[in-house]
Amino acid sequence: MRRTVAEAGAGLRSGEVTAAGLLEEVLAQASTTEAQLHAYLTIDREGALQAAAQADAELRSGNDLGPLHGIPVALKDNMVTRGVETTAASQILAGYVPPYDATVVSRLRSAGAVIVGKTNLDEFAMGSSTENSAYGTSYNPWDTTRVPGGSSGGSAAAVAAGSALAALGSDTGGSIRQPASLCGVVGMKPTYGTVSRYGLIAFASSLDQIGPLTKTVEDSALVLSVIWGHDPLEATSYPGELDDPGSRVGAGVEGLRVGVVEELSGDGYEPEVETAVGEMVERLSESGAEIVEVSLPSFEYALSAYYLIAPAEASANLARFDGIRYGLRVAGDTAEEMMAATRGQGFGPEPTRRILLGTYALSAGYYDAFYGQAQRVRSAIQEDFADAYRRVDVLVSPTSPTVAFPAGARTDDPLAMYLSDICTIPSNLSGHPAISVPIGLDTQGLPIGFQVMAPALGEVTMYQVAAEVERLAGFEQSPVLEKMAS
């Protein structure tokens, strides 16, 4: 297993390694894996070298900035970085160099993290495979003919391949957890409002949430502890105190009640995924957890509601790309002609599809039947979750119904692609935290992910259970890229 954030942090403090040395390892790894994976859109070598040198100097002078000090971290390219090109994998933002840092980026910098570069994604985070990137697909380190998942596929592939020790992604319908599952890493979506969205290029504002992708559960909690907390620049930011999310990692699951979601199984789920998840539930029981079968009937409507709410919000958010203030402009005689030409040319097929879908769902005469009803379904899902959490402490399921699928397999069928997120979407609609933990490989050698969901602000218990899942699985393999080269 490659170095974890916690191990690297210990090494930095014992003098076994330097931040410059860690960065060198990561850059060397990227230089051998990028040709096959295309996890990064931009590697900021110069900025990273400077940050690493500064991190080393600070540590030498005794100024320890905490768990991410000197750690090489990658950022999904929908988080703005001052002075470093940020495109959200769209042509409409080609060449855009932001004048400011997202709050998560400022927090990482203040914590001494070394930002390696910007990772690939589906355009504007819309997709489940990174195949919607305007700059080319990323590939899965476990099998480079397959997708890494998405939309944070570049971040997941980079962490799996060791070209970053940790990464940030964003999760609107599963975009951190599903690629984490497909790439055999840990991916976590925090409670809505706990991590600032300021400087995250908005897709669906009531669902979007930034979170960590890491090798281990412990690392995940370390990264979260740095990036979360109240931000006055963000209107939905949670103003309360937040506990140390990893405080019960290693405490076991004795006496905890674990709910198995009945609706997240059956048709469309690969047998090997279901078997692996079922075996893990049994092992949790052997570890002292009480297993409870739970039904959340409204989950049946979650995907439909999501594909109305997310595009509706996207159609409003993406209105800002108008060819006036930043990004692409295609000439036109009037403002309207210029905007339509710019947007027609600048947006790829998936954002275009979703803008059209959202515009339709919000348009006069259809609003109540589609968007209004979808919002009421959302309330019903929140009520079902609330009922379930009266009986259990966490809920578990597969993260993805399938392992990584071959590149191109779902690109012609948007609905089949959307079904990739069937297990992850409910937690976005409810705003609750959820995590994917790798629990093993299937017979083709592809990772399987296990999802742990918790109620709002239930991160401590979520990580407690996730850490036990990780311990029981003993999943320590890393992909060996050389063998995959074709």
Add this chain to the structure above:
Amino acid sequence: MPIDIDIEHVARLARLELTPEELDGYKTQLGVILEHAARVQGLETGAAGESAHPLQLTNRYREDETTPSLDRDDVLARAPEAENGYFVAPPALEIE
């Protein structure tokens, strides 16, 4: 039942200039997706309201304090066209 969409109207509302072939393709795909999405109408939601934020937050006013903002020239430098401290865009109104 496939849903019939006036795709040209929707594209106009969304300020998207698309070719007739592209419009045809999107019309078909949107019909399929909306047919699936229309399943939301199958759930009896009763008195449930519409909701967005999972935490019960109440609106608060921030202190009315002046803080640094982005530098104007720095921002305008990112614009496709700028002049004398303004963004430049084609006319929004027709002049006779």
